[in-house]
Amino acid sequence: MENRGNFATKLGIIAAVAGSAVGLGNIWRFPYLLGQNGGAAFFLVYLLCVVLMGIPVMMAEMSLGRMGGRNASGAFKALGRPKWSLLGKMGVLCAFLILGFYYVVAGWTLEYTFQAIKFDFIGQTPGDLADSFAAFSTHNIRPIVTAVAFMIITCLVVSFGVKKGIENSSRMLMPILFIFIIVLAIRSVTLPGAMEGLKFLFKPDFGKITADVVLSAMGQAFFSLSIGMGCLLTYGSYVKKDVNLENTSLQVVGVDTLVAVLAAIAIFPAVFSMGLDPGQGPQLVFVTLPHVFNQMPGGSIFAIIFFLLLVVTTLTSTISLLEVVTAYFGEEFNMKRGKASVLASALCVPLVVLASLSLGQLGHIQLFHCNIFDFLDKITSQIFMPLGGLLICIFVGWILPGKDLHESLSNKGKIKLRIWSVFYFLVRYVSPVVILLIFLGQFLR
Numbered sequence: 001m002e003n004r005g006n007f008a009t010k011l012g013i014i015a016a017v018a019g020s021a022v023g024l025g026n027i028w029r030f031p032y033l034l035g036q037n038g039g040a041a042f043f044l045v046y047l048l049c050v051v052l053m054g055i056p057v058m059m060a061e062m063s064l065g066r067m068g069g070r071n072a073s074g075a076f077k078a079l080g081r082p083k084w085s086l087l088g089k090m091g092v093l094c095a096f097l098i099l100g101f102y103y104v105v106a107g108w109t110l111e112y113t114f115q116a117i118k119f120d121f122i123g124q125t126p127g128d129l130a131d132s133f134a135a136f137s138t139h140n141i142r143p144i145v146t147a148v149a150f151m152i153i154t155c156l157v158v159s160f161g162v163k164k165g166i167e168n169s170s171r172m173l174m175p176i177l178f179i180f181i182i183v184l185a186i187r188s189v190t191l192p193g194a195m196e197g198l199k200f201l202f203k204p205d206f207g208k209i210t211a212d213v214v215l216s217a218m219g220q221a222f223f224s225l226s227i228g229m230g231c232l233l234t235y236g237s238y239v240k241k242d243v244n245l246e247n248t249s250l251q252v253v254g255v256d257t258l259v260a261v262l263a264a265i266a267i268f269p270a271v272f273s274m275g276l277d278p279g280q281g282p283q284l285v286f287v288t289l290p291h292v293f294n295q296m297p298g299g300s301i302f303a304i305i306f307f308l309l310l311v312v313t314t315l316t317s318t319i320s321l322l323e324v325v326t327a328y329f330g331e332e333f334n335m336k337r338g339k340a341s342v343l344a345s346a347l348c349v350p351l352v353v354l355a356s357l358s359l360g361q362l363g364h365i366q367l368f369h370c371n372i373f374d375f376l377d378k379i380t381s382q383i384f385m386p387l388g389g390l391l392i393c394i395f396v397g398w399i400l401p402g403k404d405l406h407e408s409l410s411n412k413g414k415i416k417l418r419i420w421s422v423f424y425f426l427v428r429y430v431s432p433v434v435i436l437l438i439f440l441g442q443f444l445r
């Protein structure tokens, strides 16, 4: 077999998978959905989804990838189930649709890095910050330029291949980001009136749990963990046999959840301290954090480094998304890596342009009561990914022989598995049933 490249070290694989998982999903999407869906109630349902579906699907998907040893679609053929490769193709399509809006928000992080470098936030009130975000994000050209710039950077990294490109960029910057969010969280909870924000986050009002809240929490769990569409399947195919995927999954889920929670602690106390609306939507982070920076000694330097780190974690996520398509084009159509990633990126451009314009000029175009941006977001996280997760559970739990799965996860008995029986039970019975019930819950309203 040709040399597909492998993640070189165990730390490398954890860093790469965590790099994929931790991104805008944690720092931008989780807080804004939490704000819109009733705070602590959403949080609680989210945590349940992570345990009942997130951990099992992540382990299942990565072991599937390692056993198949190919891209999301080819892996099923390699395992002798060519019909199932349709599931992989659905994942590839899903990667495109996600990139369509993810690059737009990624572009916003670039813009905010520039603004931080120019010290633009200084002296702006929360109202000014909201106005300037609205002016930028609804502009016809500026956000498209930053989104395409982000796309080009991603494409360059992916062209250079798995080991050099992905592993090195993930490994060092994560811990630094972590420390930065902790400092931000400390500043936020010490602002006047911060208590209200903490109550909003941690004191659940169970009356707020509706079918909609549950569906968005499940969607967010899939989105934040990068599961259900072949991304971790593709990464799994680069993982060596002796890596313990139990530990990798548990560690990555732990880190991802921690970053999301810390981001929420950095944001909500500040939101309530400023008297802002927690349910204001996608702009939440971009309006709140600059205000928090303004309240910190040395905040403008801190802001520059923070947004730079955000750009990097976002990049490790866009890399993993583009990798799904690149590996697919590369292996199934025999393309060189560079060509495959350029083609995949070029195909994303129209989607990115439409998604960005749908926040301004093209706002009147509605698909199922959503603008194009929200439509791409919802259809991927609330339909494609849970459906993909369901099918992955069925494949891994019911079609793959349990003996083969156990043999691969334990590397023929050389790795001691700690949660095998819980995992296998969840994958077979619990995760698929819960996903189905949440889907059905939509129709029973």
Ligand code: TRP
Binding pocket: 020, 021, 022, 023, 024, 025, 026, 098, 222, 223, 224, 225, 226, 227, 229, 231, 317, 318, 320, 321
């Ligand atoms: N999980 C990433 C985040 O939270 C985004 C992401 C990367 C992703 N790869 C993915 C989402 C694959 C869905 C599927 O920002």
